Amino acid sequence: MSAEACDRAAQIKIYRPRFWSLDSGVDYSAPVIHLNDIVPAVGQKTFAFFDRDDRLEAGATILLIWCPPVSDLNGWSEQPSEIAQSHFLKAHVVGAAHASPHSTPDSDRKYELEILSCERLLPALQASRGGSTSWNLQGIGSAQGSFLAWDELHWCGRAVVEGFTYLTANTSNEAHLELILEESGDELIGLFSVHIDPGGTFHEMGRKRLTGEERRVIQQALKLAHPLHDSQAAYLVQ
Numbered sequence: 001m002s003a004e005a006c007d008r009a010a011q012i013k014i015y016r017p018r019f020w021s022l023d024s025g026v027d028y029s030a031p032v033i034h035l036n037d038i039v040p041a042v043g044q045k046t047f048a049f050f051d052r053d054d055r056l057e058a059g060a061t062i063l064l065i066w067c068p069p070v071s072d073l074n075g076w077s078e079q080p081s082e083i084a085q086s087h088f089l090k091a092h093v094v095g096a097a098h099a100s101p102h103s104t105p106d107s108d109r110k111y112e113l114e115i116l117s118c119e120r121l122l123p124a125l126q127a128s129r130g131g132s133t134s135w136n137l138q139g140i141g142s143a144q145g146s147f148l149a150w151d152e153l154h155w156c157g158r159a160v161v162e163g164f165t166y167l168t169a170n171t172s173n174e175a176h177l178e179l180i181l182e183e184s185g186d187e188l189i190g191l192f193s194v195h196i197d198p199g200g201t202f203h204e205m206g207r208k209r210l211t212g213e214e215r216r217v218i219q220q221a222l223k224l225a226h227p228l229h230d231s232q233a234a235y236l237v238q
Contacts (some may be wrong), residue, residue, distance in 0.1 A: 014203035015054060016065040016194075016229070018108045019072055021047035028069055035165065035236050039087055040066060040115045047097060049108040051201065056111050058095040064113075065121065065203070072233055076178070077168045078231045080159035083180070085236055088124040090117040122162055125180060125191040128206045133205035137214050140173055149175045149195060150217040158225035164191070166228070167221055170204040174198060181210075188218055 022028055024046075026037050040046050048064070056062065066072075066089055070084040094112035139146045149171055156169040167179045178194035188210040195202045210218055 011062075012063055014063045014065065014149055014205065015050065015056075016067070016201075017048035017050050019049050020066065021049070021110075023047065031235060032237055033069070033235055035068070035085055035238055038068070040089060040091075040113075040118060042115050042118055045094060045112060045114050047110055047112055049110050053200070054109065056093045056096070056109075058093055058094045061116070062090055062091055062093060062113075065089075065159060066118075068236055069237075074231070075168075076166060077157055077228055080161055080166055080228045082231050082235070082236075083161045083164070083166055084120075084122060086121040087118050088121045089115055091115050112176075120130075121192075122164060125205060126182075127163075128191065134206055134208045135193060137192075137193065137217070138202065140175070148213060148217050149173065149177055149197075150214075150221055153221060153224065156221050156225040157228040159228040165222070167218070167225060168228075169225075171219060180191060181218070187217055190214075190218075203228075 066087040068082045068085050070079040076083050091113040097110040138149050140149050152171045153169045154172045159166045165181050169177045175197040180192040182189040190208040193204040
């Protein structure tokens with residue numbers, strides 16, 4: 001993805017589906033799975049399940065994060081090595097799939113997607129630029145004033161994947177946080193940020209040098225974070 005395309009991506013809502021359809025004919029119980037057999041291919045139509053609050057419009061073009069099976073189900077914190085096999089997609093929303101007879105208003109929503117482009121997530125993040133599209137770490141307001149969510153950690157973990165640092169945390173205010181960043185000397189460069197709380201889910205991408213309070217809270221989180229390791233043995237091959 002070109003730097004210009006990454007800049008445009010930073011201005012468009014990015015989705016990470018609740019989970020992707022497994023109706024591809026691949027045996028996901030096999031001890032070894034070929035990555036190329038399961039990554040959505042350009043021109044292919046596939047299905048993904050989204051949070052009930054994500055109401056996608058037929059005909060829209062959206063950006064998505066695709067994760068391999070273990071992290072798709074359990075999150076990157078359970079299989080951090082799969083960040084390296086995760087992909088950044090652009091897709092055309094074909095439309096919503098027919099609801100199951102057992103669906104409820106709270107059910108995840110299933111959509112059919114046509115894949116327009118697909119590339120590895122980490123190279124896409126590394127190619128992104130900042131500038132006017134830079135994002136900010138989310139703040140929380142309280143009776144005592146506002147503060148950054150990263151300053152109220154209940155638990156925090158970290159892993160290094162292909163030279164990038166993955167940081168994840170839960171807060172006492174029911175927020176789930178994730179950050180992919182580069183550590184370069186004394187500099188911290190944020191590349192991808194996730195903030196999930198009862199008010200919604202927010203994904204942000206683009207190179208951002210952390211300064212001031214943002215740099216302070218992330219440095220503190222890095223010191224407090226527990227090391228993360230894969231919960232399952234390697235099963236993906238190229």
